[in-house]
Amino acid sequence: AQKITQTQPGMFVQEKEAVTLDCTYDTSDQSYGLFWYKQPSSGEMIFLIYQGSYDEQNATEGRYSLNFQKARKSANLVISASQLGDSAMYFCAMRVAFGGRRALTFGSGTRLQVQP
Amino acid sequence: EPEVTQTPSHQVTQMGQEVILRCVPISNHLYFYWYRQILGQKVEFLVSFYNNEISEKSEIFDDQFSVERPDGSNFTLKIRSTKLEDSAMYFCASRDSNQPQHFGDGTRLSIL
Numbered sequence: 001a002q003k004i005t006q007t008q009p010g011m012f013v014q015e016k017e018a019v020t021l022d023c024t025y026d027t028s029d030q031s032y033g034l035f036w037y038k039q040p041s042s043g044e045m046i047f048l049i050y051q052g053s054y055d056e057q058n059a060t061e062g063r064y065s066l067n068f069q070k071a072r073k074s075a076n077l078v079i080s081a082s083q084l085g086d087s088a089m090y091f092c093a094m095r096v097a098f099g100g101r102r103a104l105t106f107g108s109g110t111r112l113q114v115q116p
Numbered sequence: 117e118p119e120v121t122q123t124p125s126h127q128v129t130q131m132g133q134e135v136i137l138r139c140v141p142i143s144n145h146l147y148f149y150w151y152r153q154i155l156g157q158k159v160e161f162l163v164s165f166y167n168n169e170i171s172e173k174s175e176i177f178d179d180q181f182s183v184e185r186p187d188g189s190n191f192t193l194k195i196r197s198t199k200l201e202d203s204a205m206y207f208c209a210s211r212d213s214n215q216p217q218h219f220g221d222g223t224r225l226s227i228l
Contacts (some may be wrong), residue, residue: 013191035216043205045219091159099166103149103172104217106159 139208
């Protein structure tokens with residue numbers, strides 16, 4: 001069974017600074033996808049970025065990038081130039097292609113607070 | 117941009133009553149999901165649905181739960197006899213092949 005671990009329950013960052021949110025995963029499947037979602041206080045789940053296990057380049061989407069280290073089984077989210085609106089819960093999730101659970105398995109989340 | 121829509125946004129129900137949560141997935145998507153999030157906890161998978169049948173379900177998805185796609189657009193989650201511990205935010209999600217799941221805004225279910 002796959003597992004996602006987010007070891008940082010809460011993080012603080014100054015506005016305009018970069019922040020890294022940690023995510024490690026465990027799976028025996030060779031083909032999988034890693035996702036990050038943002039959940040503001042209003043409760044909705046917003047897709048941010050995706051990394052496939054066979055992608056050689058780290059994924060980037062605007063101010064979001066994913067630091068994918070396959071050998072270490074980590075998929076950290078980097079947010080550059082933090083904004084006040086980035087304050088939210090951030091969830092790392094995984095989906096495997098074969099066997100296991102093909103729906104998303106989520107980590108416990110990291111609450112990010114951006115300070116002015 | 118197309119969205120997953122969920123209704124109602126908040127449902128308050130007496131314990132033991134049946135409740136139906138409704139979702140309209142994005143129109144060309146083929147895979148549908150229900151997740152729940154108990155307050156302050158992680159998002160948990162309930163069930164996935166493809167080609168008009170359940171493709172996978174978690175241990176949470178017991179006989180009290182059922183899903184249906186009654187027409188070409190709606191996807192519903194029914195809880196037959198609600199318990200206090202069913203209080204949670206319920207998210208519907210959908211995706212196309214090899215694409216990320218897109219989530220609705222959720223239905224907050226409160227069981228009294």
